[in-house]
Amino acid sequence: MMKITDAKVIVTCPGRNFVTLKIYTDEDLYGIGDATLNGREKAVVAYLEEHVIPCLIGMQADRIEDIWQYLYRGCYWRRGPVTMTAISAVDMALWDIKGKAAGMPVYQLLGGASRDGVMVYGHANGETLEETVEEVGKYIDMGYKAIRAQTGIPGLPSTYGVSGDKMFYEPANGALPSENVWSTEKYLTHAPKLFERLRETYGDEPHLLHDVHHRLTPIEAARLGKLLEPYRLFWMEDCVAADNQEGLRRVREHTVTPLAIGEIFNSIWNCKTLIEEQLIDYIRATVVHAGGITHLRQIAGFAALHHVRTGCHGATDLSPVCMGAALNFNLWVPNFGIQEYMRHTPETDAVFPHEYSFKDGYLHPGNKPGLGVDIDEKLAAKYPYQRAYLPINRLQDGTMWNW
Template sequence: MKIADVRVIVTCPGRNFVTLKITTESGLTGVGDATLNGRELAVASYLNDHVRGLLLGRDASQINDIWQYLYKGAYWRRGPVTMTAIAAVDTALWDIKGKAAGMPVYQLLGGKARDGVLVYGHANGATLDEAVAEVGRYLDRGYRAVRVQCGVPGLATTYGVGKDRDFYEPATAGPRPEEAVWATEKYLDFAPKLFDAVREAHGFGFHLLHDVHHRLTPIEAARLGRAAEPYRLFWLEDPISEELQEGFRLIRQHTVTPIAVGEVYNSIWDCHRLITEQLIDYIRTTVVHAGGITHLRRIFDLAALYHVKTGSHGATDLSPVCMAAALHLDISVPNFGIQEYMPHTPETDAVFPHSYRFEDGMLIPGDEPGLGVDIDEELAARYPYRQAYLPVNRLEDGTMHDW
């Protein structure tokens, strides 16, 4: 199965996506997600200028060797651009291998370990009443787990709150990022009130999640975790900036609220200490940013040894190609926890036809050979790339802060 063609497809059906399509001499094709939100063209260039020529003529069935070749052969290892590019290649090769075998990828990973993949939706509102009502709307749609985000009184904008309740997209088109203003003390005062209002209105019969988005210090996160304990959060996500992993030890000393982190990690070495020292409860690394199915499976296997469950990132900056790949891995690993799921727009779904489906609070991967997802190149060409950035964040005195 020699590789005959490698193409990078950039499209913007409402937001930017980068897709790698690999074709073998026999005509089998595979697709991989190469989207890095706000830095999409950096990965496209990496693939076109440095990877494409290395793949032509290689045996597409040798996934492990190609992964190591691209990782070790570059000398400059890891980093989001490199690992996203490797992930795209790896995912596309798994897609090809599944098609060659006539099996869905999850069968190549050992088969199903569960009937479906539990997912959580994103309820948000500018006000407390709106957020509480949105949680109810997700429950009415069959979700068993809901993440809630809400506007903070006194702040003009808040992470997780968008103009479109169904298709939240923080990246905005333009030559520069939007700038937001943040006040930790206002957030810490308000967040427990949000949890209380949601539980008062909807009870404890579903999983409730919340994302801090890296904005607190360890002791502030510990304070929030302790305040949230009566409301039994499924997890508190990304409570602190993830560079200083020792900080998670301080959080652990003060609260039993479960902690989830890892969407910005791109290798097993980034999260090794957090997992092996049991400083977290859920690891949120993704197929597209952590080296593809091959490397993410290594991370999940390590996590399983230390009672850490999976909870992969799944926002709309990950294309349906990545979501399909995630589901095949999710449904096969023993330590699956939950999968983030933000439905894509109809335009995106049309560009990326796929067979996975939402049913009774879960996503079910398709049974077609490979990943069960493709890209409509003719339709994709109708949506040219538009420069867009994620916002940046400042404190009220103008200091740059984690967004």
């Protein structure tokens, strides 16, 4: 029986903050898990160090399901992003250990590959329509078959998804939150023009995606979905805030544009109605915030019964550890849809050496035992934590709005 002997939390900032949990065993095997919660990293650090790690010492490392249930049911205060991110980190690390003990990549332990590679999408953005169209072309030239397109909006000084750095977009940009200004009217007038231009330029072949980022009401989102129908989007993401899952029903009633949501979900209960009543087409819950591989398997299995496919979040605030876990999950999961792939900086890639690789629009996790990702602790120590907040959003009259 392989037992957990120790665990520690590593915080590093090679361009942005990452939190990594490392679990040790009495058989000289260790596993790592991503515990990053963008803008609230230290909350998860405290949760792990003060409340989780003391409980793990002496537990059997191979009892992944039992440990998951212990951490979920045993804390009484269930769910929430901090708790579920901490549980996710433990879960990833234990799957990493199990894969190393078996001498297999994790996708083999899940049941083996269901496909040869994992289709991913990149992020193209520009201040103007012309610049965004050009950036989409660059992603096509790199081999991407799917591209998310975001553009600046005339009359607004800044827009979500648009940045000067076209490859390593990082929205957490200040020691205190920066403020953006939003106008739904300007956005609804301008956004469809982008996709009209993209189809005129690149034809029907590339998959095109767009992120609304929770900013519309259901009827506004329904209007946008209707306006985008001629351009056949792969999906329209986060068109409304899903605190009220019923809100997606109004959108679904008015448009056939595919709907994706779930990057801020942390359990199956956040998406139960959406999946059960087929109000979405893609569930975007991610390994690091939705309970790790163990719980994401439950969400995906439930989704498969209702013709909903996976589309895991994969922004730069998810470390290469999470990407390795997601790719092992994606290579196996039968109802896979697509994987978001925002590339990490060279500094981050050096801190987290990894096996996964990109080719012709697809990622593959590789065949290294476990998750296929490690952490260089000496290098990580050279990048100390820097407090960074995500922006906030206000309407033009000053009203707080969803960022």
